[in-house]
Amino acid sequence: MADIIDEAMEAIALMEGLEVEVIRSRLSGPGCDICEHCGEEIPLARRQLLPSVTTCITCQEIQELRERIGQAGHAGRQWAVDN
Secondary structure (H helix, E strand, O other): OHHHHHHHHHHHHHHHHHHHOOOHHHHOOOOOOOOOOOOEOOOOOHHHHHHOOOOHHHHHHHHHHHHHHOOOOOOOOOOOOOO
């Protein structure tokens, strides 16, 4: 029985490690001048503060709200903003 538990714990540790690497790669990557969701320019002050940013403040707030209420779907999913 301990072997199964050890294998499960090892698998969990590997998955957590992969998740951390994905987050690190996202944070260390280059940011964008244009929001990947709405296409508006991301303000210079925001890009300077968060060099890897890919969304404007409004789209980031919408994304975080959707994640909080469980309607975000896949984390990397694109969505459209009505203009």
